[in-house]
Amino acid sequence: MIIRPVAMTDLPALQEIAVESGPGFTSLVDDRDFLAQKVQRSVESFARSVKTPGDENYLFVLEDPETGAIMGTTGIEASVGIQRPLYHYRCRQVVHYSPELKLLRRLDVLDMCHHYVGCSEICTLFLRPQFRRAHAGKLLSRVRFLFMAQHPQRFAETVIAEMRGVADANGQSPFWNWLREHFVDLDFDTVTRMVGTGDNGFIADLMPRHPLYTHLMNENARAVIGQVHHNTRPALNMLEAEGFRHTGYVDPFDGGPTVEAKLADIRSVSGSTACGIQVVENVEPDLDQWHAGGQGRILAITNNGAADFRATVTGSARYLPSRNLLQVPATLAKALKLSNDGRARFMELATSSAGRQPTTIPLRQQREVLHAHR
The missing domain is CATH 2.40.40.20 (Barwin-like endoglucanases)
Structure with a gap:
């Protein structure tokens, strides 16, 4: 297995991955022109001489050198939230209190914001199911940190990852279904495709500007706030082992958590x-x-x-x-x-069996990654 920068010849395989990854994987959409632009941007980013992070996008592919098959992909955005806002909901608690009636109530609310400005983002992690094998998922995840450690001037001090949220068997988000019913009458596939291709202006136009009281949501929507897709759990486990933590920001479409870490504190950076x-x-x-x-x-x-x-x-x-x-x-x-x-x-x-036994990687984290973060 070899990981290398994406090339234009990988475009057909990327389009296959965009189909296989399904709704919610917003960094790759089944649009050949969009994917071609993404590949070209990545090629130019790798070739650029960089002193501070800018609008670079680094997209890698995992290749089987014997067959030439593209097994998966993974990527890094050098600096997000500058050219266009990166929207999130911030989870917080408010207190309603009446001294006269001696009544107090604590309520969870979601505030629309674009908190992450200028941070680097790891994204686009997908290992194709037919290529599951030992260490493939871990290599796809950690190679980004090794690249960042080799080229720290290309990246920001804070690194984030948007984790894929919960979806049902049909790829529909319970969180978005509630928002769609009350605010934005667009299906989940359409919304994720729009966001993936950079068309997120509807968020400011149509999404609610005032805090959302979560107790007003239905139980299905409320239950998935801050939770990850079951296929994303191994990826989240690996990031938590790297030192990433959820600080209360969730995706405005599927409610999935965004996790963050300081670049210098990431285990694969400091420990390499x-x-x-x-x-x-x-x-x-x-x-x-x-x-x-x-x-x-x-x-x-x-x-x-x-x-x-x-x-x-x-x-x-x-x-x-x-x-x-x-x-x-x-x-x-x-x-x-x-x-x-x-x-x-x-x-x-x-x-390997010739050396000592592993002591630092829990068994549950050794499952390979299929769907990971956007």
């Missing part, structure tokens, strides 16, 4: 290692060297490029901490565009 590269032959060390050297551990490895960025997961590399040097087999070095005396970054994903 920048190192030198030594290209070696595939010589298997003896057992003591295997354990001491770190070979047998499953590593996510990236080069330090932008337009020529490459990443993969492997158990064949060996880290020499005393020299801050990663030994990489020649075939793998070629796939990652690495050379002797080059630079790379890596982090440990897990351990």
Whole structure:
């Protein structure tokens, strides 16, 4: 498996993913012209020399190098909420109190806002069901943080992720169904398509401007506020393990939570290692060297490029901490565009049976990601 920047030749596969991901996956919509523009914007973003984050979008694809099949996609928006508002509902509580009657009531309300301005957003994470395999989902999720660690000047101090909210078997949102009944008579598919293609002006025009008292909503709508789609739960688990937290902001269409973290505090950023590269032959060390050297551990490895960025997961590399040097087999070095005396970054994903047993990744988080965040 190799992760690389998207190319225009990936457009047919992206359109297939847009169909497979279904309603609610607003960062990819089944519109060839829109997807072509998105790919072109990403190509230009990777090629751009950047000192501070701007209107860049970085879209990656996960490729099977043996077949050329596109297994999934993942992305980063460098700076959101500037060119067009990024709307959310803020969950808060109000207190109604009458001293004369000695009556007090606490009520939950939702306020429309665009709180996140200038933050970076991780998005567009989707692993196609037919390509589920060990570590694919984790690599898709964490490669973004390795890229951000390699190129911090391209990203903001705060990173957010909008998690996909609850939908029924037909892809309909109970939260939106209530809003549609009372305020905006558009079906969920239409709304998510409009938002995905950048047409969100109707939010300011038609959505309620005053606080929404959640106790006035029906039970189905109220129950999904801040909850995630069942296929998104593994992705949320991984982000929580990275240090992301929900601070009370939810999507205005499906009620899904938005989580956030400081870039420097993200586990895969602070816990990854920048190192030198030594290209070696595939010589298997003896057992003591295997354990001491770190070979047998499953590593996510990236080069330090932008337009020529490459990443993969492997158990064949060996880290020499005393020299801050990663030994990489020649075939793998070629796939990652690495050379002797080059630079790379890596982090440990897990351990193989040849190494010690995993101790940091709960079993429930090792399910692969299918639908994740928008």
